[in-house]
Amino acid sequence: MLATPARSFPPRCRRIQAYKYNKPRSVRARAASSMAAAAETKGGVIGAGEVENGGGGGGGGGGGGEVSLREWQGWGTSSPVPAMVTEVIRELRALELETDSSMRFGGLGGKLQGEFKVQEDKKHRKVYDSLTDSERKLQFFAARQIACRLLGSRGYLCQKCWLPKEDCMCSRIVPCSLWDGIRFWLYMHPKDFLRQNNTGKLLWQIFGTQAATLCLFGITEHEEIMWHAFSHAGKGMVWLLYPNKNLFPKSVQDIVIDGVFRKTGGQDMDLGDEPLNFVLIDGTWSNSAAMYKRLKERWKLTWGDEDLPCISLSTLGASVMHKLRPQPSWDRTCTAAAAAGLLSELHLRPQLSTLRLDKQAEAVEQALDFLLDSLTSRRLRMGRSITRRERHKNCV
Numbered sequence: 049m050l051a052t053p054a055r056s057f058p059p060r061c062r063r064i065q066a067y068k069y070n071k072p073r074s075v076r077a078r079a080a081s082s083m084a085a086a087a088e089t090k091g092g093v094i095g096a097g098e099v100e101n102g103g104g105g106g107g108g109g110g111g112g113g114e115v116s117l118r119e120w121q122g123w124g125t126s127s128p129v130p131a132m133v134t135e136v137i138r139e140l141r142a143l144e145l146e147t148d149s150s151m152r153f154g155g156l157g158g159k160l161q162g163e164f165k166v167q168e169d170k171k172h173r174k175v176y177d178s179l180t181d182s183e184r185k186l187q188f189f190a191a192r193q194i195a196c197r198l199l200g201s202r203g204y205l206c207q208k209c210w211l212p213k214e215d216c217m218c219s220r221i222v223p224c225s226l227w228d229g230i231r232f233w234l235y236m237h238p239k240d241f242l243r244q245n246n247t248g249k250l251l252w253q254i255f256g257t258q259a260a261t262l263c264l265f266g267i268t269e270h271e272e273i274m275w276h277a278f279s280h281a282g283k284g285m286v287w288l289l290y291p292n293k294n295l296f297p298k299s300v301q302d303i304v305i306d307g308v309f310r311k312t313g314g315q316d317m318d319l320g321d322e323p324l325n326f327v328l329i330d331g332t333w334s335n336s337a338a339m340y341k342r343l344k345e346r347w348k349l350t351w352g353d354e355d356l357p358c359i360s361l362s363t364l365g366a367s368v369m370h371k372l373r374p375q376p377s378w379d380r381t382c383t384a385a386a387a388a389g390l391l392s393e394l395h396l397r398p399q400l401s402t403l404r405l406d407k408q409a410e411a412v413e414q415a416l417d418f419l420l421d422s423l424t425s426r427r428l429r430m431g432r433s434i435t436r437r438e439r440h441k442n443c444v
């Protein structure tokens with residue numbers, strides 16, 4: 049890896065990471081359940097078990113009507129409603145009629161509740177077992193997770209910031225234009241969809257869904273949109289933020305940026321036709337391996353090449369990050385912090401220094417700060433005090 053100028057990672061980005069790994073016991077328990085499911089995924093058998101609503105405290109949700117295009121896109125995507133999500137919701141509705149019971153979400157995590165949950169478990173396991181193709185199993189798993197999270201969050205979470213409506217932080221977000229030469233792709237695990245402490249969502253809140261686009265793992269419509277954009281942009285214009293996977297590890301210094309200035313011609317910098325595409329894997333570290341594997345397989349299929357270009361950020365101070373999160377991780381930090389780090393490092397490239405990428409990084413850091421404030425004040429209001437140790441960690 050080439051040396052890059054040192055830059056301390058912004059304290060507020062570390063704070064949110066500290067929050068993420070010092071969660072209440074109930075949250076940790078849910079994380080453990082996610083990991084178990086991920087482990088099953090790697091083995092080719094996706095656990096079709098409980099669906100959680102990730103952020104905790106789902107208050108019943110808004111019930112099981114079909115999802116309209118407007119509602120779907122309101123959650124942060126410009127894609128059509130995924131066909132399989134629609135199908136799963138129809139099946140849930142049909143089960144309501146069959147069993148003469150209503151689907152209900154509640155409790156910590158906003159899970160399906162009561163007798164309906166028992167019936168639904170039986171039904172979806174049967175469907176899952178009937179699928180012989182592993183690709184179909186993944187698609188079904190993803191669609192069901194997303195459908196249940198969506199129904200369980202209806203009327204409870206703010207669609208834009210994915211926080212309970214009473215904690216909505218939207219008014220604090222300051223929109224900012226991302227330089228046109230860059231496009232982010234948030235490759236998100238279904239278990240992170242509508243999760244309150246997810247940070248990838250901040251990117252499209254700040255930059256808009258065209259500059260920072262959600263791509264849900266296992267959702268065909270999303271993955272096709274992303275890969276179509278990659279094919280159009282060309283092989284040299286796609287990078288994945290994921291460490292140590294190349295034979296020769298790469299850094300931001302290795303990104304060839306001439307392509308985004310094709311029309312320069314000695315004049316002021318002008319944009320080429322296609323932006324640089326950066327994929328950020330937005331999931332727990334244990335889920336990220338399966339997501340990386342899927343990207344790599346598609347990469348090979350598209351370009352006949354095993355070498356999915358991964359870059360590591362040099363600004364993530366390994367020693368500090370390691371103290372905060374001793375587990376292995378794909379980037380040692382949260383998704384939005386990784387995006388801010390990337391922008392900050394790109395800003396240090398002389399050709400890009402006038403594009404105000406540092407200000408765009410600051411906008412992300414500021415939004416992370418607001419998210420941490422909202423999550424912390426919610427925890428306080430819910431009656432859980434922050435211990436001195438946590439307070440210290442959150443301010444490292």
Ligand SMILES: [Zn+2]
Nearest residue numbers: 206209216218
């Ligand atoms: Zn909001």
